[in-house]
Amino acid sequence: MEQILINPDRCLSCHSCELACAVEHALSKELLAAVLGKESTKPRIFVETDGETNLPLQCRHCQEPMCVNACMTGALAKDSTTGKVLFHQDKCVGCWMCVMTCPFGAIEQDMSQKVISKCDRCPDREQPACADACPTGAIRYTKVADFAHDQRKHYLTNW
């Protein structure tokens, strides 16, 4: 199972991940269209900073996702083979139950369409766009050995 691992010590808050994410989730997947705002596209990763630490944050695809328990439509589901928390937008009614329960605050509200948006781990790519774009290795996409259950838990939920 692959995971996105974050190392805040390496993050310089350059926001390359946000841009790459926004472009990847634009219909055209083109930088220029996305940047010129011809298409509405938003990143699903955000770099938080408190002046000292920088933290790229997106859906952690938790082992035991609170959002999936809270989702009253079945729009959010945990894929047991890939470990991804999948989102089916056509089932979302914008009840914000998942927003209320995600302990990372990683689920965004699209108030105009009344649906959520969150990291989908870039299903069309080998490796998520954020990890590809990160120049410092703060965001890495690596295989986490199945036996390293504790380690995986450590990175993913920690609540």
Next chain:
Amino acid sequence: MAYLILGNSAAGIAAAERIRQIDKNNSITILSDEPHAAYSRCLTSYYLGGQVTEQDMYLRANNFYQAMGISFQPNQKAAAVNPDKKQVVTNQDNIYSYDKLLIATGASANRPSLPGIESDGVFSLRTMDDAKAIEVACQSGRQAVVLGGGLVSLKVAAALNQRGMNVTVLVGSNRVMSQNLGDTAAALVEEQLAHIGITVKKGTRPVSIESDADGTVTGVKLRNGDVYQADLVIVGKGVRPNSSFLKETGLVNGGGEPLKVNRRQETALQNIYAAGDVALTYNILDENYSYSAIWPNALEQGGVAGTNMAGLTREYPGSIPMNSASFGGVPVIAAGITQPRAEGYTLIEEKDAKGNYRMLVLADGRLVGFTLFGDTSRAGLYTGIIKSRKQFPSDQALWQKPRNYLSLAGISTYQ
């Protein structure tokens, strides 16, 4: 080994899925007193409002039961449980045997004993069939009265409003959503309701439901003599656990009370578990059990029950009361203790220039409750630190923190 699950909704389905994950071979049977495959009753108001179709309400794919190797028995209402014989008898006189039994029969809408409550045109919204019946009734009238100002009542009111009905909500207390919201937040919700054209009358005491000679509802009469004309009345006065069929087991007295469980979701009887709206919920803040009938609890408790039924050990971590709703497109989220009644709590609130409202309830540098109206972004960060009991240097320090992960949860909890 035979697993038997009473109830085909959030708790029952979560349990069945968990059992199947752990135990690939033994039989799982689910009974439901409804005719439908598992659907989300939370979506019934969205269905009424025309936002989702019947098809959208189903929680799983059409071949779900077959694919999971589950025997699904619709229209089988459990009438009695015999723990000695390990059997459940249904109203249709069928007998189902079990080795492990889960009671996940949820709850039903309360029907207050008002004269005239049996009139045609008086409904509650709890099931898909309720929603369909209300939909039909909407075709022959324009005037709707909703009794009760709780979350479900308001959701129904908003749905009927969306269908073009004239809706009046009669609330007993001095504000809407009095269980979830304090005065300021409730007033903001009331503004939204007024804005979309819903009339809310507070401090009202309905004494009877009026009907014509055919027994069809015509209005609701209040104690002060006022009559609100109605073609359709929705009763939204809370819910009552579906537990009366357990009377002979001794698990309940009269029925209608929630079942007592332990952290493994076990009842007092061996091999009998309970989860969801039919049971009490372990509350992290009180460190005690209380009734908290919400979807996430049902799902999580069902999962815990399923794990234990299948022979692994798992404890329910506990939860806090919480809810989320939107009126007129403006969201409101409230969780934890939002109306502190004892000493020792600090309540801080602010309304910004854009009309967003934020209220935190704090105790000794810990967050114990919050309400957000308008800007509800990242609300789960607050829910997360309520549950983790994270302590800050002071209540003020916590109040000042920006709503982001680094400030609230902190990097140390991340890695």
